[in-house]
Structure formats: C-alpha cells, structure tokens
Amino acid sequence: SELESKKLQYAFDKATDTNYIGTTSYGVTLYTGATDQVCAILATITDSVLRHFSDKHQKDPVAMNGFFLHKSEIGPCVIAIEDLKTSKKGYCLVKASMLQHIKDKSFILTHVDQFDPEQYKEKVHVIFTMGNMDTEEGITHFHDAYQAPDRNVMEENEIFFMGDYIEGLMDRTIVPQEEGKAGTPVVRQSIKFKDGRGTDFKAIPYWCDLFIPPPVMLGSEIMGGPCWCPTMQLEVQFKRRPATDEVLTSITSPHIINSRFDASGGVWDLNGNLLAITRHQCLIVPWTRNTKQNSIKPTQGKL
Secondary structure: OHHHHHHHHOHHHHHHOOEEEEEOOOOOEEEEEEEOOHHHHHHHHHHHHHHHOOOOOOOEEEEEEEEEOOOOOOEEEEEEEEEEEOOOOOOEEEEEEEEEEOOOOOOOOOOHHHOOHHHEEEEEEEEEEEEOHHHOOOOOOOOOOOOOOOHHHOEEEOOOOOOOOEEEEEOHHHOOOOOOOOOOOEEEEEEEEOOOOOEOOOHHHHHHOOOOOHHHHHOHHHHOOOEEOOEEEEEEEEOOOOOEOOEEEEEEOOOEEOOEEEEEEEEEOOOOOEEEEEEEEEEOEEHHHHOOOOOOOOOOOOO
C-alpha cells in the first residue's frame, strides 16, 4: 500500500508509523507506535486513524480536535480508536487516544490480549471527523478569508530542533528589529521535508504545530524573558487533499489574556490553494517551568 511504501523511504514515516494489533472485545481498535518527537505526536495518531479508515468510504480527514491531557514521554505508545458515529457514505466520528504505559516506559504491546487499560494513562485525546472529499459538493464562497503569505519576502530559516529533517523560509519583517521594540505576533513561513517527502494528510497536523509561538515575536519587553508555550488544545480543519511538497503557513495570535492565547491561521500550497486551517489554545509560562535548574535558556525567537 501507499502507506507501507512511504514508511520504508522517509524519516517522517519511520518516526510516525503505527501497526494494527487487534480489536478488543469491547470494540476498541489498537495500534502501536512510538513518540520520538513531541511535535509529531498528532501525526502518529493521524497515521493510525488513516489506517483505520483505509478500506472505508471515508478515507479523508475532515477535521481533528486534539486535547493534550498530560505530558507525553519519548518511547512506545498505544493508539486506541473508538467509533463515535458510523455511516456508510456520510461523515464518521472516531475518538483516538494516545496512551502510554504508567510503570514500564519501555513496554511494547504486541498483541491485543496483552492490553490492560488500567496500566495506561491517556496523554492525548483526539476527535476525528472523517469523510470523502471526492463526494463533497455544494456552495463555495470566501469572505475575509485567511491569505497565503508572500514567499518572495521570506529568508532562509533554520528549523530549531528539526533542522536535520525540515528546511524552510521565514518572513523576518515581523521579528523585533530593535531591542525593547515589540514585533508582531504573527509567524509566516514556508516549510518542507529535506528528504523529498511530499505533504499529505498525515503531514498537515505536523505543519500546523511546527511554528514559533507567535507571542514570542512581541519581544522580551512584553513577554518578560524566555518562555514556554504549552498547547492545551488544537484544531485542524482539512479543506482539500494536499498535492504538494512545500507548504506556506501563516499563524497569528490576536488575543493574549492572562497568559492564555489563541493562535490561528492556515496552510497553503505554493499556488495559494488553502489546504487546512488551524486554531490552538496555548499558555505562556516561564521557561524554568519546562527545564531542570541551570539548563540552557533558549534564545528569543527560537522557542
């Protein structure tokens, strides 16, 4: 299958691959995988959901709503999928839970009969709406829509933590130009995989979560120094099937209230076709909350 051939070729698929191990007596379908990159967790979950629907009419994700319940750890995980709404030709809803073993962090589940839900903690909770974009029809209209960023004004940008796998460009005109002067809480960039892997449905949630938190652009005068912006919840609405390698993204944070902010925007192909929209709810907390004492603090703009 296309999924199977991809996982042998590209680093992203090797990192986010999942395997079906069975369905429990109470109707929950289990897949196993691993989390070696925190920002790729949603892609790992999406991989299992795409496999779950691979022989169904509803092959395309229409929306996903994810909630980050507990801090995920690098290591094995289980994706538990439960049907919430089924349909022959209409939209379907499933719950996909990313679970990790409470005691044995290295335990790899190999058969459904080994699964004891009491031994696992749910780390990420995602609701997927699945459909078939080939059969969707009706009204199309745009009003005050998100606009794709201008790639021509972007400069080469090192993707912090992911530079070995991802390359891209960034609009630096919105970065604070002078010490003490606030920038604009917007991030506009172009990103793609270095090894030539294309963008598909599994990559879209990854791109939607791979950006500097826009409030960081405001600078230290407003932000009060290095900070960490954990995501509480994240939504992606898929608008069309991707058929591109490189994508353009634009994310803005118009509201920061009591250190809780929203970050929303879109993902486009290079022709300006909207592939997805996304909205996050995040917190702003001191960097010391996320690190051990005396660890190296990040430079501003590299969070």
